[in-house]
Amino acid sequence: MGGWARGVLAAILGSLAACSSPPPLAPPSSAPAPRPAARWVAVDWKELPGWGGDDLLAAWPALLASCQRPAPAWAEFCARAALQPPADALEATLLLMKHLRPWRIAGDGGDPTGLLTGYFEPQLAASRSRQGAFQWPLHALPADPALRRTPRRDIDGNPRFAALELAYVDDPFGLLQLQVQGSGRLVMRDAAGAERVIRVAFAGHNDQPFQSVTRALLDRGEVADATPRSLGDWARRNPSRVKEAMAVNPRVVFFREEPLPDPGLGPRGAQGVPLTPGRSVAVDRDAIALGTPLWLDSTEPWSPGAPPAPLRRLVMAQDTGSAITGAVRADLFWGWGEEAALRAARTRQPLRMWALWPEGSTPKP
Structure with a gap:
């Protein structure tokens, strides 16, 4: 003005x-x-x-x-x-x-x-198939109420969840952030390098208690702060420990895909x-x-x-x-x-x- x-x-x-x-x-x-x-x-x-x-x-x-x-x-x-x-x-x-x-x-x-x-809407690189660094799956909501209550450590690798895998991301802590925020964007690249952005939205969770993975790492002195850079550095130094670190939080959020007609609008x-x-x-x-x-x-x-x-x-x-x-x-x-x-x-x-x-x-x- x-x-x-x-x-x-x-x-x-x-x-x-x-x-x-x-x-x-x-x-x-x-x-x-x-x-x-x-x-x-x-x-x-x-x-x-x-x-x-x-x-x-x-x-x-x-x-x-x-x-x-x-x-x-x-x-x-x-x-x-x-x-x-x-x-x-x-x-x-x-x-x-x-x-x-x-x-x-x-x-x-x-x-x-x-x-x-x-707060914000996370945006993560993703793949439709499990390949290379893209090893961390997002799951759709199970139809079976009993199956929905499965804690995190018992989901990945469980054949009953294989058909519910919507996509895979290459950043485990980014996946946790996506679950905390409840919605986000996935950037897919095809074989020619063209990008397609999809939105995933909250569909439910497994009714397990929430525990902060980041807080556990901070309390043990394994990371200096909770920034994505510090968490990513820790994951690269400790690839064999990432799955166990994530299991500290038994809660899992399930997602559904939503249309993204206007990339300039939020969820x-x-x-x-x-x-x-x-x-x-x-x-x-x-x-x-x-x-x-x-x-x-x-x-x-x-x-x-x-x-x-x-x-x-x-x-x-x-x-x-x-x-x-x-x-x-x-x-x-x-x-x-x-x-x-x-x-x-x-x-x-x-x-x-x-x-x-x-x-x-x-x-x-």
Whole structure:
């Protein structure tokens, strides 16, 4: 957004602040309904740090994606957003300010500070056949419920699982990461060297407890850190020990193949819409309804030798996760590939968060 546009927006924010009353201490009856893990407090737009500095046009595709499955309160706004798309970032900002209201989110005790983490979609080289370095299989979900409970150490080499092998990867720790994330991309190369990318998605797991393979190696001092490079170096030095190291985690995730019509879109989140890199977050749905626009105030992922830079942007609550609990808690989807993996690994910063919600409406839990 240019300097003149920021000036216009600043003047609008100033006029809104001058004519507005102080935010209420608790939401009125027409405000978002209180949820067990969250407090919503109405605020002025001027209280959102950095508001007006984000390119909201970059967030618009994620917003429209959420509008594919709108809650009843959002039907009118979503229709307007689809029929009258903003021409620039300033128009997008003013459209949100005209039809939505910001609410500061705090925990049940009133603490407005929480945690931002990151996640990504792993992308691994793969082969349809077991050959060369491609020795680590991904399995489809067994039809037999009893067979599904087989622990990891008893799956590979088991003839009952041979027909369930979807593909093979050359990175055992990448396979573990794929199972932790629950979905990912496989890059296949044919004999002529042409690439084909497919997506595999979570289909179920074997109901065994999760144990961290990386934590076990760290505790024994066998790796210095949990980066893919350190784990890969360990595997190359200890090829005969990799299978036993992986068996520390008895849980196995089973996959199914999904179409990948647009490589520029992420996997579908819990809301049922494709995730947008840098604009989709996982939240605790007991505190925040899926599809809610959120304003984040945090810092960019840590980078060696660089001071922390502000991360202030509009995102959409489009996913959930078992580790994402609490009101002021968000897990930012960074995309796929090595850069996204690095950003996700380095994202663990304090967070403040505001929800944007249509005036006069009450969301349903």
